[in-house]
Amino acid sequence: MSYPADFKYTKEHEWISVDGAKGTVGITDYAQSSLGDIVFVDLPKVGDKVKAGEIFGSVESVKAVSDLYSPATGTVTEVNEELKDAPEKVNADANATWMIKVDLENAGELDSLLSAADYEKFIAEETGH
Amino acid sequence: MSEIATPLRKTALNSVHRAAKAKMVDFGGWDMPVEYSGLMAEHLAVRTAVGLFDVSHMGDIQLRGPGSLAAVQKLCMNDASKLQVGQAQYSAMLYPNGTFVDDVVVHKLSENDYLIVINAGTREKDVQWVRQTIGGMPGVHMNDFSDYYTQLAIQGPKAQETLQKLTPVDLGPIKNYWFTWGQVCGLYNVMIARTGYTGEDGFEIYIPSDEPTSTRVWNEVLEAGKEFGIVPCGLGARNTLRLESAMALYGHEISDTINVFEAGLGRYAKLEKGDFVGREALVKVQEEGGPKRKLVGLEMIERGIGRDGYPVFSLTGEKIGEITSGSPAPFLKKNIALAYVPTEFSTLDTEVAVEIRGQKVKAKVVPTPFYKRPKK
Numbered sequence: 001m002s003y004p005a006d007f008k009y010t011k012e013h014e015w016i017s018v019d020g021a022k023g024t025v026g027i028t029d030y031a032q033s034s035l036g037d038i039v040f041v042d043l044p045k046v047g048d049k050v051k052a053g054e055i056f057g058s059v060e061s062v063k064a065v066s067d068l069y070s071p072a073t074g075t076v077t078e079v080n081e082e083l084k085d086a087p088e089k090v091n092a093d094a095n096a097t098w099m100i101k102v103d104l105e106n107a108g109e110l111d112s113l114l115s116a117a118d119y120e121k122f123i124a125e126e127t128g129h
Numbered sequence: 130m131s132e133i134a135t136p137l138r139k140t141a142l143n144s145v146h147r148a149a150k151a152k153m154v155d156f157g158g159w160d161m162p163v164e165y166s167g168l169m170a171e172h173l174a175v176r177t178a179v180g181l182f183d184v185s186h187m188g189d190i191q192l193r194g195p196g197s198l199a200a201v202q203k204l205c206m207n208d209a210s211k212l213q214v215g216q217a218q219y220s221a222m223l224y225p226n227g228t229f230v231d232d233v234v235v236h237k238l239s240e241n242d243y244l245i246v247i248n249a250g251t252r253e254k255d256v257q258w259v260r261q262t263i264g265g266m267p268g269v270h271m272n273d274f275s276d277y278y279t280q281l282a283i284q285g286p287k288a289q290e291t292l293q294k295l296t297p298v299d300l301g302p303i304k305n306y307w308f309t310w311g312q313v314c315g316l317y318n319v320m321i322a323r324t325g326y327t328g329e330d331g332f333e334i335y336i337p338s339d340e341p342t343s344t345r346v347w348n349e350v351l352e353a354g355k356e357f358g359i360v361p362c363g364l365g366a367r368n369t370l371r372l373e374s375a376m377a378l379y380g381h382e383i384s385d386t387i388n389v390f391e392a393g394l395g396r397y398a399k400l401e402k403g404d405f406v407g408r409e410a411l412v413k414v415q416e417e418g419g420p421k422r423k424l425v426g427l428e429m430i431e432r433g434i435g436r437d438g439y440p441v442f443s444l445t446g447e448k449i450g451e452i453t454s455g456s457p458a459p460f461l462k463k464n465i466a467l468a469y470v471p472t473e474f475s476t477l478d479t480e481v482a483v484e485i486r487g488q489k490v491k492a493k494v495v496p497t498p499f500y501k502r503p504k505k
Contacts, residue, residue: 034152036152036164037168037459039457040433040457058486061168062169062456062457062459063163063164063365065434065436065486
């Protein structure tokens with residue numbers, strides 16, 4: 001499992017990579033691995049508002065549905081349409097497979113997210129390893 | 130307040146599953162593997178090659194003695210008098226109101242000797258039910274052998290070739306739902322049954338439940354199946370395989386609130402065989418014109434996955450039922466479900482709507498089983 005150091009992480013297992021006022025969001029390697037084979041990704045539309053800590057979509061494996069929580073507040077500018085027909089890309093490379101891009105309203109709120117090191121520590125505690 | 134944790138029960142293969150890094154879950158109080166290499170890969174291996182399952186959590190009740198047939202006949206809805214030695218049959222134990230205590234497989238071991246294989250989640254309840262129901266009957270001795278066996282299911286088109294490498298018994302002549310005894314992996318008198326819960330050809334073997342024996346046989350089966358692409362499988366694949374084949378799961382398609390006719394299992398209820406627990410209620414259901422609701426197969430026609438417990442609506446917006454099991458079907462590559470709907474909505478091609486997290490998504494009634502294995 002790998003967690004790029006330049007991403008920020010939520011405790012609900014999403015990552016965000018920030019470039020100025022633009023954020024790119026996906027789910028972590030840990031999330032894809034615990035979900036198993038991903039068969040369905042439900043994402044918002046371009047122009048939709050997302051709010052930090054709130055649900056913006058869902059991802060489904062054969063066995064289960066999992067909500068997606070937004071790491072940041074803002075407006076969706078792009079949605080990864082590829083995932084409609086190829087949701088398994090998330091399993092293949094969770095760090096390189098983004099879900100939505102967001103115009104950030106307040107880049108400052110990202111400070112409360114976890115660093116890669118803190119996220120790894122968080123998973124270790126959660127799974128008891 | 131803190132909950133008092135009941136320790137999870139473990140099969141003899143628990144440490145094998147853990148060492149193999151299988152994902153483990155609490156399944157009806159049992160610590161069981163839900164996934165090994167991945168549900169999808171495991172499911173496809175069983176459809177196209179062979180898979181190995183630990184199903185030792187299933188229970189086994191033996192009824193012996195001159196009164197054993199009468200006891201089985203009272204307990205179970207199918208007609209056990211039709212069984213020959215070495216034959217098994219799908220059946221169910223019912224409550225007096227015609228709903229399910231459990232669905233079971235009855236094996237006739239010899240004259241006056243029957244083995245009833247029951248579900249894991251209902252084990253204690255079943256054993257109690259059997260004691261209570263046949264308690265007053267003469268000439269029958271009951272034993273709960275649930276903990277005596279490690280039960281392995283070897284399933285898939287390459288199951289026979291895999292198991293054949295480990296036994297001198299000629300497996301070819303064993304017909305579906307028949308069984309025999311023979312040497313397996315050097316163990317004598319192992320029960321070898323051509324049964325399963327995957328909709329595929331396959332065998333279930335019953336070996337002693339000590340850890341070294343169970344581990345050795347597990348590993349030898351995997352080794353024997355290597356050339357055919359065998360994979361160890363978890364309960365996740367077991368569930369999607371049985372769903373594609375539209376086989377009932379206790380607590381989902383069948384329960385103590387669903388009767389035999391609603392579940393579409395009337396063909397296994399032999400009302401003419403004489404009295405059994407639940408018979409009177411079933412006769413009454415028939416006299417009143419049959420069940421008011423029916424179990425149907427649904428296929429999603431719009432984008433979305435209907436899952437267990439999701440409500441089903443008519444296209445005019447009236448709530449008509451609920452999904453009992455729903456999932457993507459890995460082999461069929463469709464999103465399928467079983468659901469109870471009023472009889473008037475059970476005709477093939479009827480369109481309904483499944484509510485998926487607040488949104489209505491269209492589905493239609495399709496024939497079951499969704500998947501039928503190709504005839505050889």
